[in-house]
Amino acid sequence: MMINATDIRKGVIIKMDGELFQVLTYHHATPGNLRGFVQTKLRNLKTGTQKDYRFRSTDRVEKAFLDTHQMSYLYADSDHFYFMNTETFEQVSLGPEALGDAVNYLKPETVITVDFYDxxxxxxxxxxxxxxLVVETDPAVKNATVSNVTKxxxxxxGLVVxxxxxxxxxxxxxxNTDSGTYISRC
Structure with a gap:
C-alpha cells in the first residue's frame, strides 16, 4: 500500500529499494520559499544501520504489511533475545538489531508486540x-528547594533515567518507553 510521505510517522515500517526500514524520527518542514519535505531517520531492519533520508511532500512510499503477535519476553543469551507467542506458545529469537532501544525496557514476562514480515x-x-526496579541511585541533595531537581x-x-x-x-x-523518561513511582 502506498502512502504519502507526509503520512509517515515514528515507528512506521516502509519498504524502499526492496528492503524494510523503520522510521525512528520524522520532521515535516515547509520552508517559506521552498516546497515542503519530510526529514526522517530510518533504521534498516535487516542490518540495523541508520540513515537520514529526505522525502519530498509529493513522494509516495510503500508501507509494509506486517503480521503482529503478542509475545512474552523469556530470556537473553549472548547474542539473542527469546520470546514466546502468548497464543501458540511458539518461541522466536530476535537479534539486538531487530530490537533497537527496546532492550532497555525488557524484563522477563514483559508482553510486547512483535512484527513479522513474510x-x-x-x-x-x-x-x-x-x-x-531502581537498583542504584545517587544520594538526594539536602535542602534542594529548586523545583526541577533530579538525580x-x-x-x-541497565537503563539510566x-x-x-x-x-x-x-x-x-x-x-515512558518512547522518551525514556520517568513518569511516576508505583
Missing part, C-alpha cells in the same frame, strides 16, 4: 510505559 520477525512495539537512577535493565529526589533504591518506577 513470516520473519522484523521489529517490536513496546507498551507505552513499563514498570522497572540519576540505574534500573534493573533522571528521577525526582524522593525515589530511592528498591522503588519501582514507571518509565
Amino acid at each position: 513470516g520473519k520477525p522484523v521489529g517490536v512495539e513496546l507498551p507505552a510505559a513499563v514498570e522497572l 540519576h537512577a540505574k534500573l534493573e535493565t 533522571q528521577v525526582p529526589p524522593f525515589v530511592e533504591e528498591g522503588d519501582i518506577i514507571k518509565v
